Amino acid sequence: MSMDAAGMIPVYRSVGEIPAGFGPSVGAIGNFDGVHRGHTRILSAVLEEARAQGMRAVAITFDPHPEHFLRQEEAPKLLTPLDERLRLLKGTGIDAVVVLRFDAELAGRSAREFVRSILVDRLGLRSLHEGGNFRFGHRAEAGVEELKEFGAEFGFEVHLHQAVRAHGMEVSSSAIRALVAAGDVRRARWMLGRPFGVKSTPARGRGIGTKLLVPTVNLAPYAGLLPGFGVYVTRLTVQASGAARCFQSVTNVGNRPTFEGAGFGVETHILGFEPIELNDDTPVELEFLLRLRGEITWPSPDALKAQIFKDVARAKRYFRLL
Numbered sequence: 001m002s003m004d005a006a007g008m009i010p011v012y013r014s015v016g017e018i019p020a021g022f023g024p025s026v027g028a029i030g031n032f033d034g035v036h037r038g039h040t041r042i043l044s045a046v047l048e049e050a051r052a053q054g055m056r057a058v059a060i061t062f063d064p065h066p067e068h069f070l071r072q073e074e075a076p077k078l079l080t081p082l083d084e085r086l087r088l089l090k091g092t093g094i095d096a097v098v099v100l101r102f103d104a105e106l107a108g109r110s111a112r113e114f115v116r117s118i119l120v121d122r123l124g125l126r127s128l129h130e131g132g133n134f135r136f137g138h139r140a141e142a143g144v145e146e147l148k149e150f151g152a153e154f155g156f157e158v159h160l161h162q163a164v165r166a167h168g169m170e171v172s173s174s175a176i177r178a179l180v181a182a183g184d185v186r187r188a189r190w191m192l193g194r195p196f197g198v199k200s201t202p203a204r205g206r207g208i209g210t211k212l213l214v215p216t217v218n219l220a221p222y223a224g225l226l227p228g229f230g231v232y233v234t235r236l237t238v239q240a241s242g243a244a245r246c247f248q249s250v251t252n253v254g255n256r257p258t259f260e261g262a263g264f265g266v267e268t269h270i271l272g273f274e275p276i277e278l279n280d281d282t283p284v285e286l287e288f289l290l291r292l293r294g295e296i297t298w299p300s301p302d303a304l305k306a307q308i309f310k311d312v313a314r315a316k317r318y319f320r321l322l
Helices: 037-053 066-070 082-090 111-120 144-154 173-181 185-192 301-320
Strands: 010-012 025-029 056-063 096-101 125-131 157-161 196-200 216-218 230-240 243-254 265-270 284-293
Touching: 025 037, 037 056, 037 125, 037 157, 056 082, 082 096, 111 125, 111 144, 125 144, 144 157, 173 185, 185 196, 185 284, 230 265, 230 301, 243 284, 243 301, 284 301
Parallel strands: 010 096, 025 056, 025 125, 056 096, 125 157
Antiparallel strands: 196 284, 216 265, 230 243, 230 284, 243 265
16 A cells, blocks of 8 residues: 555555455546546545545556556557556545556456455445446446446445536547547647646756756657647646746647657747756656647748747747736
């Protein structure tokens, strides 16, 4: 078991870590990638019932994402790495998170055995909240109807929630991933309830020592999902000298085609730049607010420079209008 540093809620990273007498509890099961508005709606219902009944509110999730175990080559890049997912889950106010290792043993466990051995015996579950498309068990054999039958057998209630809609769109992790991959960070923000962002560090080997003296930061290689190639209005937060510094910025995601051989990069130009303490291990967060344009191969560096001035002007106007 580990404790979330910010909220000191327990995170149980295996079934064996769940203490005896954990329940009674109210829970929700899911991958919770992105911890989007649909997830938070369900977790709010979990928390409300748990508080009213004097029970524990618990979120049960998986690591790795089942698709990454079952179909690694086809698995999607995720919106939120596990550490960020746990931070966001903690922010919902729940009492505990259980992270089940998704491996061959868990993948092969029947739906009934999953319910009996984990939900009932270890978590003392009395109520479960899920979306209508929830499936679980070996080869996703069971859905919500089977879940209701297990609830009747083992003595817990099942509450099903309709999908949340944002601006007419059904909110789901897969829909958000598709929007981000297409560069539509504006609509992804509607579904997430916050800007899409990535947490990483600066790229290594910049040769700037411990102080950033130029207004450009390149992101280190990032394994999670990034927006589609293009130029974005962004916000860069740097954890410098024990304090967070937030900068308005413009970011290019792509292969930088104007410069042959430059290769893929996430390059952020800071607006209103001031020299800051920064090294290869400094935590940075980059939030994507608006896509300005796609990536273009310009005929010359001068043409690119002229376009950059236009991008910066549009970004400044965006921030003025906030």
